[in-house]
């Protein structure tokens with residue numbers, strides 16, 4: 001007849017409640033870090049380095065039309081670094097900000113900027129004719145190249161650069177007042193056309209200039 005035989009085998013109720021709460025917190029922490037790792041791999045940071053080891057190739061051959069109406073291909077830009085940005089001239093906000101950043105960053109580089117060509121590729125070929133592009137980019141920098149093409153040519157180059165874009169119709173039904181939803185990433189491609197890094201639209205001109213300087217200065221002199 002022992003006292004312990006009559007004691008219930010289980011602990012007090014609060015023990016289970018605390019255990020459940022601790023387990024739930026641990027699960028949330030694990031899920032958080034797992035998602036950071038997963039999305040971090042998908043969306044490399046601003047410097048692009050995290051994505052380099054696993055990133056599939058970005059970029060590829062293209063045939064487009066420049067702001068003077070000339071047919072140009074990727075081969076015409078061989079031998080120089082390229083800062084490639086996809087946007088459109090009717091963009092109210094992000095595109096002009098980014099193109100201003102690019103122009104300012106290149107100005108900060110002085111002579112070294114000659115190794116880099118800034119290129120705007122339109123995602124709105126319907127409205128962005130060579131004439132329209134020429135007027136637009138002249139507001140930012142005399143060295144800026146602007147490219148348009150047929151809808152098929154634009155779709156092909158956007159796919160190669162993994163750029164998303166889509167037409168957003170005007171809510172009032174005006175067929176000419178549509179806007180474009182699009183990725184706002186600036187790619188730095190090397191003289192051979194290989195992806196080096198990218199910049200988000202939040203990058204400042206100072207940051208971009210500093211990073212461009214590092215890349216251009218570390219390049220082997222030919």
Ligand code: NI
Nearest residue numbers: 087091094095
């Ligand atoms: Ni834009």
